[in-house]
Amino acid sequence: MKFHATTASIPPQNAFYRMGFPKETNLPVNIIPLNPIVFLLRAAQIYPNKLAISHPDAAKGLVEYSFAVWAQRVQNLAYALKMSGIQPGDRVAVISPNCPLIADSHQAILAARAVITPINYRLKKAEVQYILEHSGSKLILVDHEFLTLVEGTTNIPIIVSKDTGRDNVGDPYEDFLDKGRAFSQERGWLGLELEPDENANASLCYTSGTTGRPKGVMSTCRGSYLAAVANAFETKLDKDSVYLWTLPMFHACGWTYPWATTFGFAAQVFIRSIRYPDIWHHFLNSGVTHYCAAPTVQIGIVNATEARRLDNPITAIIAGAAPTAHLIGELEKKSINVTHVYGLTETYGPFTRSYPHPYWSTVSLEERAKLFARQGHSFATADEVRVVYQIPPDHTGPVELVDVPADGKTLGEIVTRGNIVMKEYYRDPEATAKAFRGGYFASGDLAVRHLDRSVAILDRSKDLLISGGENASTLAIEQELATHPDVLEVAVVARPHPKWGERAMAFVVLHLDSAKKYEEDVIKFAESLAKHAKERLPGFARPEWVEIVQELPKTSTGKIQKNVLRERVREKDKEKARL
């Protein structure tokens, strides 16, 4: 990875890395509105020739931009958007894999005072159309691979990127940048306006809900700034960092890493899709120091044939589900150090983190993994995370939130408030009011507060299992089953039981070797797992049924779809009943 990168289009010598303000703006000398776009300007000012973006997957071969060149491209895009009629507050949709198009968009749309609306390209066409309509997007930036998702959309202008990153090759996106270039070279950054209201809308990300219509999560410039600063601080991004984009950038604006990286002057390496050989190629050859991924991708990483111990340690930021002891151990063997964070689209991605203690190094890996798997404590710029129950329960009017005791037992819901909580569900005051009941954002995740005050999720309310009157956490059961040496991945759901009401059913993906081992004798594995469970779990929490599967159903962002598993169980039981 080269520290310096040069290309043909160097910005003018005396370029200013300072934006103007709208005419009516009259800010005090000691206030500048918080806005993450300024990070890129600082990077271009301080390290103009440093590598900002490396994109080996580009359509015509490797494209690399220095901060100065990238800042110039971003400026061009911002001007092009304005010239296309984009007004402050307008939503601009982006449908793109991880590549410069979506990276540019995270900067330029803010620079045009508009709102970035990144759309999950794995959604069905009808869902994409719903989001375009609901968001009221005024323009679509789309990668050529996903053009079919917007084909037939006639009422919104569409700019297609062929992901060439090159001039004069018939790439409409590059031609669009050219439109802005003429103007930007004349007026520079000073001709663009920094959004004067830091609480103005910044991004609109739609949650991939498992049921119902997706909800639009509206963020602010201030929140994006503070969340990005926290992510950069918590994971120590700096000018020597190289961030590999494994997390889809459309997902909660890539947990604000598009701005955390510019805040830290880190280089960004793009891959258009998750291919483990490529990930390992970059680990071994591109100086990668950081990446974010859900456990499911981490499992793919440690199991890739290219996997080996790295000479230079890498920081893996892990979220979406808690990592198992086995996974942590496997990552550590490769010199991949794990930072476990927790969050939702509604909290700009991470808002809590598992903060390690020195004594953790003195306990067993399994014990450490359990401590590590906790959601921990609130993030650097986040307000305190609380675990509460509400009085009166299930009330929709005014409620009081009461903290559970720090006993590691009493269940409550994780709630939070403050600067890295969304502004609202866009055009959905009802859902917003429900989520903000009691003056806090309710996560829907059920948790306990341990004696050391750390917070640990037991389950989402619908994932809880009630067996013989006892509450059992399917997550806790999964954590224990995952320590079985043959288990690669496991998901547990409640299944109706004539005697106990509900009982656990486990869906297991085996390690490749283990799968071969048990091919002829599945019962042997089931017995081994039952023995394992008996040693670790109370009776009511032990799985009654086990099914070996090739893979677990997952959402487009890598979350295990327990609703699909529950549906499968229901179908089975119906069938049984018919027999």
Place this chain on the structure above:
Amino acid sequence: MKFHATTASIPPQNAFYRMGFPKETNLPVNIIPLNPIVFLLRAAQIYPNKLAISHPDAAKGLVEYSFAVWAQRVQNLAYALKMSGIQPGDRVAVISPNCPLIADSHQAILAARAVITPINYRLKKAEVQYILEHSGSKLILVDHEFLTLVEGTTNIPIIVSKDTGRDNVGDPYEDFLDKGRAFSQERGWLGLELEPDENANASLCYTSGTTGRPKGVMSTCRGSYLAAVANAFETKLDKDSVYLWTLPMFHACGWTYPWATTFGFAAQVFIRSIRYPDIWHHFLNSGVTHYCAAPTVQIGIVNATEARRLDNPITAIIAGAAPTAHLIGELEKKSINVTHVYGLTETYGPFTRSYPHPYWSTVSLEERAKLFARQGHSFATADEVRVVYQIPPDHTGPVELVDVPADGKTLGEIVTRGNIVMKEYYRDPEATAKAFRGGYFASGDLAVRHLDRSVAILDRSKDLLISGGENASTLAIEQELATHPDVLEVAVVARPHPKWGERAMAFVVLHLDSAKKYEEDVIKFAESLAKHAKERLPGFARPEWVEIVQELPKTSTGKIQKNVLRERVREKDKEKARL
């Protein structure tokens, strides 16, 4: 340095590390006012038993507090202040060396929604009295060593600290904390109110101006928060950091390090005064990782008899004047890595930094020191630093600020604006308006912008020397003279010259060995320096006169008092004229 520390007064098991709000407060769910007090609460929540404060100089021997215990003491102080009638916005004066009293104050006064007014204990009694009166302080917290500075003050309550850190030993400050304790244990942090307006006043620091009355620099909660975050990020403070207090905490609120350390969960080690053997003792035995100091203290550190190469590198944050190549080289030999920052009390301390480039390691130490000595670029949360001239010049009405070209030659004034600029000069709208002319804070420092866009101070306007019509920077002359192997420290001032108008006069402190070498033959040194200067400086900038001195006159915060040297020159010239 122990990671864990315990003491008798552990806070209650289920303590909340969350503050209340004033009754009328009605903040949206996604806004929490920025206030650096929350950092301590997070530290106490996440690392309750981790060492927060180590104070070996305490009156009755070593005192250490964990974050939980310290947070409890801070809470007690906040309640005690409120019980003493301190209202939101009231100024509370603190006169203290570096020790828990002033550390507690930086947290608790904010927790009581009051304004901390730290007073330089090296000032004369009349100056202290002026500040007490001008600030309208409602209460004084004073260390017993500096009690004489406030003796006779009858209209303001005074709480004296004997710096024992212990209960029931007749320490009035500890008794004062006790008053708050009863109340705080009943109501906890929830009984205190977080200041709902992030732009409310936070601290009031008086500048040690060389002429005229000191001016009161008013900061805000928001500015203190963002400056502290920037300092923690720029110097990579984390839970493994140990920060040694060499910089006086009264000086611009210790450049916001009282809060940068809590943001990073770092431990703080106090020494009541600068004693080099003690500094080295802590370097070698207390796991120190960071400290801040002006070059003059850094010189004392490298020249201490205890100085040696450290096993674990330390980060030295240096400001006040640019470090010389010799000093950087000497520090590096000891494994002390230098981060060069620049700022003023009006900018919360540091607001620019010299950002290193990889190619710096390929140039000579002398060349590198010159690059390093530049003030560089704006800080992580600071708005862009500009070098400007104003149109029309010397106008007091509306003016336009024009950026100098990035040519490394054109002189302009350093100006800045944004979140880490003071709110105002307290009770001095005239001085505020003058400083904020053109919508920017004018630093009074003259600088150029180099081709690489970095900013370098040439001089304060009054330190510039005009020789034969040429502008010469006394700072640039000093930088060159300081590379002479016999020179420990040097200050250059303009001296009237019959032919050239002005000419440079150098005051030099020699290394101990060199002083002995030239004892008998001062002329030999002067010749050697003249030869050195001839090789490096244009004719008009070479010093015409050299005087060897034992030490240079300095302000109480370590800045060289050029006005004293200029006065000395004037006296000499008057005397000569009389002869």
